[in-house]
Amino acid sequence: MRVSVTKRAFYSLAAAAMATVLAGCGSQIADPASAGSTASSGTSCVDTSGSSIKVGFINSLSGTMAISESTVFDSLSLAAEEINASGGVLGKQLEVISEDGASEPTKFAERAGKLIQQDCAAAVFGGWTSSSRKAMLPVFEANDALLFYPVQYEGLESSKNIFYTGATTNQQIIPALDYLAEQGTKSLFLVGSDYVFPRTANKIIQAYAAAKGIEVLGEEYAPLGSTEFSTIVNKVRDSKADAVFNTLNGDSNVAFFRQYRSVGLTADTIPVVSVSIAEEEVPGIGLDNVEGQLTAWDYYQTLDTPANKKFVAAFKSKFGTERVTSDPMEAAYTSLYLWKAIVEKAGSFEVDKVQAAADGVTFEAPEGLVTVNGENNHITKTPRIGKINAEGLIDTVWSSPAAVEPDPFLATYDWAKDLTK
């Protein structure tokens, strides 16, 4: 008897609840006829009436990526401070709202949603890992908002809601391969962390190698964060490859280079070209372990341009003389200035006007003059091969004669046809 009383109560409650759901939402069977014609959900709430404009920074300030991403946050903050000191954007001071992505894609998606919908930021800057960008992409597209992404990545992507100010593959990986080929490299060994960037990069490298007659003697992956490399290092030694192409990320580099050196391999025996080691990472890996090894980026702290001298000096005076500047930091710094330049050309903060005005906008960045390509929302960049010197900084040993147009889908490379079909 007691049971029946309770049961009845539960059933009636459940029924009432279901009824609420159906009554509230049953009428909404919205299935747009086509994605293009009716996609107008982005109701911008950006407030342009006051003397300031909100922008969002989204970086991992906690979790495994914090060590890298907080440097990007610092250089974004520097750029915002400089822009505010020189009068702001369209006469409005930047009001920065910072969110923590916590090194988790889901968190990035959630916090990006908050910056757009709740804070009404005119543009958002940040993200580092490919998974964080992939997680944010649908959020920015669904809300028709703008993200400036400052890190080199694996390409094969283009969204009208994302501006990519880091290198795509033809501005980093392919020039590095060209450099190696020019140096007479006949065989390569590929080592990478097991996630999307290294896997995609190595697919491209395999295709390039097949087309240019370079032999790939091995392709090995270690889980992200792995510190056990003795097997891989021994395989590299036994392969007698001319060079190693390293797409390891984060802490794994420390273990890899230490164990690489312990089996007697050096920059003179088998050089390693790395695409994820910048000035910031060198002290962590230990200068002894990486001195003389090669890197592929578009910016080094040692670059001798007036804009870079100004950038490095400003950064050191704000954050301390022991701090260094790196490629992603420079790309982030550049991204805020590029947004300012685009907004000022458009004369508006509105997303569609910014998108329309973007093509051809230039900025004298620390790495040299960069130009926005309005077709794919990437920018021109100057690829540079560097060698880690005795001070832990990176000297340019080879530089592309001119800035390279971004080609995220490698459409202009014959050998890459099969990669992107």
Added chain:
Amino acid sequence: MKSLLRGRLGTVAGFTLGAVLLLGVAPALLPAFNLGLLGKFLCFAIVAVGIGLAWGRGGMLTLGQGVFFGLGAYIMAMHMKLADASLFGGSGVPDFMSLYGSGEVPGWWEPFRSPAVTLLAVVLVPGLVALVLGFAIFKRRVKGAYFAILSQALAAAFAVFLIGQQATTGGSNGLNGFRSFFGFDLKDPNNKLMLYMIAAVVLLLSVAIARQLMHSRFGELLVAVRDQEERVRFLGYDPATVKTVIYVAAAVLAGVAGALFVPIVGIISPADVGVIPSIAFLIGVAIGGRGTLLGPVLGAVCVAAAQSSLSSTFPSFWVYFQGLLFVLVIGFMPGGLASLPALLGRRRRTPPEASDPVAPPDAPDPDVEERATKPEEVSR
């Protein structure tokens, strides 16, 4: 008897209040973004109800609920990816597969094209996995720390497996970028509201089921197994069966929560199902009070909400704060915050049922509460 009746009436009143708050007040007051967040917290709360049963009542420290949450979530995500890919004359192949894989849908994805299979699988797959695991583990009388380690290892292995399958599970990127949910446009704010409502109703139902289980003869048996497994065995019951049933129930709840999480949050990735999220599920339950009905729910929602609002302001501080709270609760208040009124009441030497102004309206009657909080020493 009187107190029993009061407890029962209180339960009905409590459920009504919960239903009004979740289905009426919250949607009316919260802006769309916050309602979406609350929907996500409710998914965590559904997982917490299951953990409350398995850990609080059954004494099984499940450090691997992320596996079942992930199974439900990935099944739903696969269905949504496939459905989106076939929308408007599409190729039927999800975008990331042609980008990183062979461009062909693997065979084990195909069943999830069907909405019916998907809905069944969301319930059955986590349930069956838990059934097989449960029997294998509990029949061998694996318990305590060994069970906890085993379940945690499972969560770690599951995440590693997902990361390794870039071409078929999206790897570390996970699955996201969904456009529709069973034909409903996910951009439509009304459909987002509908999803929230579904989560709220599922939570209310799961609390109702948990309440029924707790007050049934089976629930008493479960508590007995937790506290004196050998004695229960001598009485002629098979503790393994009892434990397995509740482990399966917890797994099914986690699976359903995962399946709701995907359309509400819009993404599922290995970072949401591994060891850390599995432990995070537990923290809310522990803080709220694992032995009570509403403790896990309120704990899960409050911890998730606090994390969401505090972690941006103090990114590194939050982790320490969460850890400290966990240590304090486990060390000094093993019954969680739900046991606070009872503890205070005991100190004041007043009959517990007369005090409790803070007690949740449907807190089990005091003697059940006592039993629920006291034997923590045993299960720790």
